[in-house]
Amino acid sequence: MVLIPTSPGPGVDLVSRAFGAVLGAVRALPDAVASGATGLWPPGALVKSEVGQRVIGFANGAFGDRVAPRGDTLPSAMSLRLDHRRVRLDPASLAAAYPSARGRLVVFLHGLVDTERSWFHADEPEKGCSGTDFGSRLAAAVPCTPLYLRYNSGRHVSDNGRELVDLLDELVGAWPVEVTDIVLVGHSMGGLVARSAAHQAHERGARCSSLVTRLVCLGTPHAGAPLERAVARTTAVLERLWPAAPLCWLLALRSDGIKDLAEGYLHEHQWAGGDAECREDPAPPAGVRQLFVSATLSRSEDSAFSRIIGDLLVDPVSAAHPELDADRRWLGGLNHFDLQRHDSVHETLLAWLRETG
Incomplete structure (x- = not known):
């Protein structure tokens, strides 16, 4: 894990707080989708609509096991x-x-x-x-x-x-x-x-x-x-730079499947x-x-x-x-x-x- 110094300066602290807010919202998204708490659809409508099904697929793929199973809404x-x-x-x-x-x-x-x-x-x-x-x-x-x-x-x-x-x-x-x-x-x-x-x-x-x-x-x-490989390599580089820690945290939210x-x-x-040496497939x-x-x-x-x-x-x-x-x-x-x-x-x-x- 990358640690941010206790006194990084007001500019970096402001960026860190902003990223923290974004990360909190992202982490809360699976529960919001599962419960319908966003208010964009009534309970049960998510499961029935095509748009809702697309949201389900995205939430599963993006968050993986961080999405808790809740009936048919977000099936794990x-x-x-x-x-x-x-x-x-x-x-x-x-x-x-x-x-x-x-x-x-x-x-x-x-x-x-x-x-x-x-x-x-x-x-x-x-x-x-x-x-x-x-x-x-x-x-x-x-x-x-x-x-x-x-x-x-x-x-x-x-x-x-x-x-x-x-x-x-x-x-x-x-x-x-x-x-x-x-x-x-x-x-x-x-x-x-x-x-x-x-x-x-x-x-x-x-x-x-x-x-x-x-x-x-x-x-x-x-x-x-190639796209996921590029993201993985970018994350590895950014992990060495403490000012980029918030961005690393955001990139680290990629699911196991994406990785x-x-x-x-x-x-x-x-x-x-x-x-x-384990890379070769039989x-x-x-x-x-x-x-x-x-x-x-x-x-x-x-x-x-x-x-x-x-x-x-x-x-x-x-x-x-x-x-x-x-x-x-x-x-x-x-x-x-x-x-x-x-x-x-x-x-x-x-x-x-x-x-x-």
Whole structure:
């Protein structure tokens, strides 16, 4: 921790007091959001509105475990969602929610500061966004049941990966029909959570381990996100300058999940041990085939603009990660969020899922 001298001078003291007020407001935000104390919405309205759901996703991603679980408002536990409502993982609830259940499950995981709503969009064929979500479109083309999960993206990726293994094991045991295989589809951070879960399931010998056969990562920062790395390095420099201590405190409020994105951490030992030798990721478990989809704003894959700007948030090298064992697809003319809705992404997923082997 950085300590401010007891007599830093009136100017610095004034800045420190101002930052202290800001930090107090920021720390109070999760409780304000959870209780509706801001007065911007009546009790319960937050859960029902799309804007409210966006606020929930942001609060979870920004504050992580500092957000206390309060029912469905700010859920810290990973959950299965249908029509944006929680589905209990017991046989009766699952049978009622999915009367046409199939043996192949396609599980969708959103990214940072998001909820499962991020997968749904308006039907705008003229913008290359047909249908309302990838899941329903895939189910119409191949025999499968799409499932959407919500999780607290502010927690460590490894913690969410562990929780995903537990959820999948419970789901497999209570699913209305026998589960034949599971496909995990993650956008951005969701891809890291899916990869972490696949490794942890294999290590634990979990029930779902042999059922996870395919894993799709859309715009996932496997080698880290440049923006978060820049913030982490800036914080490290500022920590050495006592006048910058208030700013360091503000930057330190970044959630564990955001910090994991700096290097693309999947496993607990990567963020807990601080050992550079632990950075290398192992190959995917036997029987798991991976697809990494990267995008660039530029329609030229090899241009300098593509390499620098990428999809606005993730550069193509990190999203493709050539050192890992995976199939790869590059899509030009798309931004980071187009990867959750654009027709070209759906067609890529569908073609890959239809491939044998």
